[in-house]
Amino acid sequence: MADPADIPPPPTAAPPAGDAPPACLADFAALARAVLPPDTWDFVDGGSGAETTLAANRAALDRVAVLPRVLTGVESPRTGARLLGREQAMPVAVAPMAYQRLLHPDGEPALAAAAGAAGVPYVLSTLSSTPIEEVAAATGGPLWFQLYWLRDRGLVADLLDRATAAGCAALMVTVDVPVLGRRLRDVRNGFALPPHVTAANLPRGRDDLAHAGTPGVSAIAAHTGAVFAPALRWSDLEWLRARTPLPLLVKGILDPRDAVRAVGAGVDAVVVSNHGGRQLDGAPATATVLPEVVAAVDGRAEVLLDSGVRGGGDVLRALALGATGVLLGRPLLWALAAGGRAGATTALALLAAELRDALTLSGCADPDEARQLRTLTGG
Template sequence: MAEPVLADLPTGTPAVTLADYGQRARAVLAPDVWDYVAGGSAAEVTLAANRAALDRVAVLPRVLRGSHAVDLDARLLGRPYAMPVGVAPMAYQRLVHPDGELGLAAAAGAAGVPYVASTLSSTPIEEITAAGAEVWFQLYWLRERALVRDLLDRVVAAGCRALMVTVDVPVLGRRPRDLRNAFRLPADVVAANLPHGRDALAHAGAPGVSGIAAHTEASFESALRWTDLAWLREHVDLPLVVKGVLDPRDAVEAVRIGADAVVVSNHGGRQLDGAPASVTMLPEVVDAVGDGAQVLLDSGIRGGTDVLRALALGAAGVLVGRPLLWALAVGGQRGARDALALLAAEVRDALTLAGCADPAAAAELRTLAVG
């Protein structure tokens, strides 16, 4: 199922919701690039479930709380940010606009939120950290341990504030849209953090074959284990985030090996189709982790009300992906800045209407399952 698209907007009408950027991005992106960003795995059941599950979470507002203004400030991994939101890691951002990672990272810096740079960024990590944001680095574990060590050295030297390990991609989920499109990277978009020539498969296409999937299969370690993360904890002196956790037992194990945070995520519906919507597992993970680590949520976040829902269910914050990539596609760095400002306004409205003076107060709200 495709991401929802609104009816055509009149020319010159400003975006007033993040979904507006999706409608406009679909109009400007090549169809195969749109499918790569918007699509999910297999029958896209989990992709659709993410949105449906969030819509079923009702937040019970409080009234007469006596607050004149909402303070959006939040602390993630012990550092202060302007709101409880981060930019999710997304590969190959120059696919959608020449500003790419530099544009979206600069927008995150202007908004005062962390930007998570992907291993598969189309801009080197050293350039991304110079763009003005606080950068967390998302690691895909490569088959060659020497390449992992080299990448980690670069991440530390570049000044990244945290390391986020994605653990739900032993192989890339089978994505029919990419297979039908024989999707491959254009020549000018590369995996800039990998040694020259290591992404050749991503540029090769054939009927029924995804170049992205072929590259991932050849490059990623499919047998990653908890002992590998324990090794990482011992060798990298950065806050450690484990992304791609749905089962509370895995969250507990992540905390045991020293993770500072876990991200409850089904990879935006792009990995195991039929996995539960991320938000449905959030309360169980929060209960299992307790005070041992922060819990973040991603997959399906589309506006300020979703941020409120996540906070009310116990998350410390959320990661936002596709909507910000749509905004980048539409307007480059300026589009991404406008989208983050819009999101901040939505979060402020949602907290105000719920009777919360700040994000922490949302944890005291009751939630109800509806529909």
């Protein structure tokens, strides 16, 4: 697999004509906001409640200071790393995110193809607006499938079979959505999916509620409340572990005790995540609890960080805090909105360049060495 150092320079087609090309992933936010309907921007950008946890994710990462090593002789660091036993071009996977055709007509296949070209896993959401099989045909790289636990266990089994048949290399089950967090921007907007955006992996008609716009009601919350199982248990995770031979990740872990129990249930990785600040408002920032989870797991499973990651410097911070890798979410949706596959390709190339710079400046030859760095909290 090619190292990102061999990837051509980022294309300049993503930004609007006349604008300077993005210099970092954060630059895509303004580009996306300029082209998206306001309610769609709020759906992507917003969090739950007062958005306390949404803000805390970013603030916690900003408080992590990394102590660089000097005189290490590093000139051209490797960004490659192993995730779930397979070499990837970066210790990064594209986070599972629903309904990507809201952002761009090409939706999930475009972002999956950009991820495949960049050599990083793409995690396909249960609530994808493109069927599993079509995304698998488009990606050209490692595809993981994210599972929401549904009331209909027969449908869960069907999704598992389809993901396996499509060649998905791993299964990620999200465990922090017994109900959808109260996302006030969506409530105030009466947000509903437009007719052309569907939950393509569900049987026809199972997403009707998501299209039923009502003032003061989030149609997305109404839909998930009808189809998601609200009482997921450890016995369900054990059933899932026995049901699939694929590497299994559990996403939505914050308490180290849950991480230990998940490892005991046979998972291969835990994802420290608060759903990007979109579920329990007041939950801790993921960077704050990551070291405790890493210590509790004690090398028996991989530990990935999700929520708040905005660039290569954050990847370095996560590695220094003990993570195996990270999931990257919103910045890639911004890039998709701004320029489709070209925008996503630009964003991932920028991420690779930022990570190479961060490794060089911290004196690390590769991500494994970055995990040996010390950190301070508070700047």
